[in-house]
Amino acid sequence: MKNIAVFIDGKSGQISESSQRLLVLASNWLSKNNLDNMYVFGFEPVNSEQLKEYASVVQYTHIKIPDLANHSQVFGPLLADIQQKEISQFFYVKSLLMDTIASFIANKLSLPLIANVLKIESAGSAVQFTKSIFSGKATLTTEIKEDAFIGAFSKSFAIDFTNNTSNSSVSQSEITLGIDSQNKLIENHPLTGSIPxxxxxxxxxxxxxxxxxxxxxxxxxxxxxxxxxxxxxxxxxxxxxxxxxxxxxxxxxxxxxxxxxxxxxxxxxxxxxxxxxxxxxxxxxxxxxxxxxxxxxxxxxxxxxxxxxxxxxxxxxx
Ligand SMILES: Cc1cc2nc3c(=O)[nH]c(=O)nc-3n(C[C@H](O)[C@H](O)[C@H](O)COP(=O)(O)OP(=O)(O)OC[C@H]3O[C@@H](n4cnc5c(N)ncnc54)[C@H](O)[C@@H]3O)c2cc1C
CATH class of the missing domain: 3.40.50.1220 (TPP-binding domain)
Structure with missing residues (x-):
């Protein structure tokens, strides 16, 4: 079984523009490479019908984060869910929260994490990534032999193909990140401003x-x-x-x-x-x-x- 996970973000139930592009990109990748299922994870409840506009998705998992003012968060429940779904490839668009989660997953599952990805292509048995380097002034093409990886996409990645959707239904699930008594929150600086x-x-x-x-x-x-x-x-x-x-x-x-x-x-x-x-x-x-x-x-x-x-x-x- 070769499954992929796509982490999306958004606000008020609406999928962000870069996540919409990522869903289309990952959906195309899945069908071109004969992979099995796409699981989508996000931090907000999302309407299944909206997801289906961009990709054929098996399940959407709403990751619930406990109130940071009182608790620190740990990603153990998410790791267990990912392992149970036999996911080997992960796609996300860079953000502070997702970088933290991705480095945790990379460490626990010993996966290569490729940052600032602009493009992903298969090259025989290898996977080729075009990355942005030197603060966007140049690009670098790099190859990995493994077919398990985490791709952290730069916000400016582009796609040149259309949606790859299906009418199948998307199931919904929820996981709540766990509270670990060994962790404690030292400082909490909520972001100001209504738009991140x-x-x-x-x-x-x-x-x-x-x-x-x-x-x-x-x-x-x-x-x-x-x-x-x-x-x-x-x-x-x-x-x-x-x-x-x-x-x-x-x-x-x-x-x-x-x-x-x-x-x-x-x-x-x-x-x-x-x-x-x-x-x-x-x-x-x-x-x-x-x-x-x-x-x-x-x-x-x-x-x-x-x-x-x-x-x-x-x-x-x-
Ligand atoms: C290693 C390193 C990393 C750095 N990283 C960053 C970074 O991530 N981000 C960053 O921003 N900088 C970074 N800098 C600093 C960067 O080099 C500049 O010093 C900085 O961006 C200048 O900020 P500024 O344009 O606000 O100020 P200034 O250079 O002082 O420019 C102010 C501008 O405002 C204009 N101005 C003044 N008054 C008015 C007015 N009344 N109406 C209209 N225009 C007016 C002036 O003409 C001028 O062009 C970094 C520097 C180093 C060495």
Missing amino acids: LPDAAIVVGAGRGFKDPSNWGIVEDLAKEIGAATACSKPVSDLNWRPHHEHVGQTGVKIAPKLYIACGISGAIQHLAGVNGSRKIVVINNDPEAPFFKHADYGIVGDVFDVLPRLLNKLKSH
Whole structure:
């Protein structure tokens, strides 16, 4: 039996865009390589009908995480479920939680974990992965001989084929991650903001051009108006003007939204490394020579304290 697991994410029961692509990719992989079943795991209840739009899925397992404010989590129950389902190949799109779970599974099942995957192909008895390296500046093709692996897909992976669905029903199951008395929660820092940055379709990023943390109101208002998450450059989080989970770039969160609006950010190479997967980039900067303009689809040369309120007013009037 050769089964695969696909870990998906989403919000309010809706499967995220990158997880939709991953389901289609994994479904194609399954049928091309004559593998048996696809099991899907996620952290939210998901409607079976929605899953069936993207892939032929045997079962969806809702992984329930105990309240982190009171407990620490352990992944033992998940491992037992995976072993019982005889899963040997795992697909997920990179996120902090999934990286933690994947390294646990890789360690327990002695599986190779291939990171930043853009493409997967079979090459005879081997599996070939195209990976993004050097913060997205180059790609590397690597091969593994094993047919058991964990593929951690970069958010910007692309697919060039259509859904591979079936009418068969998807069963639903649940597992709750266990509580281990040997673990204890030392600190809990809940993420702020209503839209998680790595999943956001629109991101408004702000840099040192804002001069002071008290000036972030306009950034938050704009983000709220257009349903965006807020991000910042590294110096801004180093100065504690904004929380560290908003820092994007080489040393921060990597994002690949449909639209990234960068305000008062110079466009240093280390910042670009985290945002160059964005489909469209709009740059607002008062220095026409700012390096970011070279990487922008649209640019506005102007003062953020002038441009942003006008942009917001215009959006509100429509
Ligand atoms: C090893 C290493 C790793 C790093 N990792 C990261 C990383 O992950 N992410 C990251 O962001 N940086 C990273 N950096 C830092 C990076 O090199 C830059 O220093 C940083 O991105 C600059 O941040 P900034 O653009 O906000 O600030 P600045 O470079 O100070 O630029 C501010 C910009 O705002 C503009 N501006 C000023 N006032 C206004 C105004 N009123 N209206 C409009 N525009 C205005 C200016 O013209 C300027 O372009 C790293 C550096 C190193 C050495």
